[in-house]
Amino acid sequence: MSLFDQLGGMLGGDNSQLLQSAQTLLNDNGGISGLVEKFQQGGLGDIVSSWVGTGANLPISAEQIQAVLGNEQIAGLAAKLGLDSSQLSQQVAEHLPGLIDRLTPNGEVPQGNDLLSQGASLLGGLFKS
Template identity: 60%
Template sequence: MSLFDQLGGLLGGEGGGVAGAVSELMQQQGGLAGLVEKFNSGGMSELVSSWVGTGGNLPVSAEQIQQVLGNEQVAALAGKFGLDPQQLSQALADYLPQAVDKLTPDGQLPQGGDLLSQGLGMLQGFFNKS
């Protein structure tokens, strides 16, 4: 079963396009560590550090998502999953802080093993909320 299928299942069919885009984004970046590094190198270290850390999560805007990922990557992901690029940027802005927070419950990136599979288990409760 692919990561997209697992994320889609966790979302219970709702937001399937967003789940696929998040899954694809994580795969493109080399997993959670790669995604965190993308934000760090994009000048968003303070934001992403708050998501990984144990305190409150700083918000990110749709514009900041586009700045870090680039308009081309956002447009490509949106097109692949049948979403409008602005809609996808906003969905990522809404979900990434919480998702990264759930994937790093001890305030640091998990070490070793299949990080995506480990993360999916942690995210199950997050995505199953009504």
């Protein structure tokens, strides 16, 4: 069982789906650095840089998520989760900025795939008031 599965099980409900979506997006796109690069190549470098940086996170629309990640990836992930593609795109748009922000606490994309420290950081961020 992966760290994201454990976190999802602890949170339950919609958060479980969100964490499963996040894990799949990270795995399918080469981790945080691959996902950041994909958004940069998609013309959204300023937006994704705000998520990684230490300032406020710029918003992203569901349409921008679909444009960068592609309809095929969104549709495949939505089918796995039993969601409509537009629902998934909206959820990703709402939560991905904060997730990337939490996984890059020092304003830098971590090197390698140290999911244990990334997950611990995420878990700490989820339970802060």
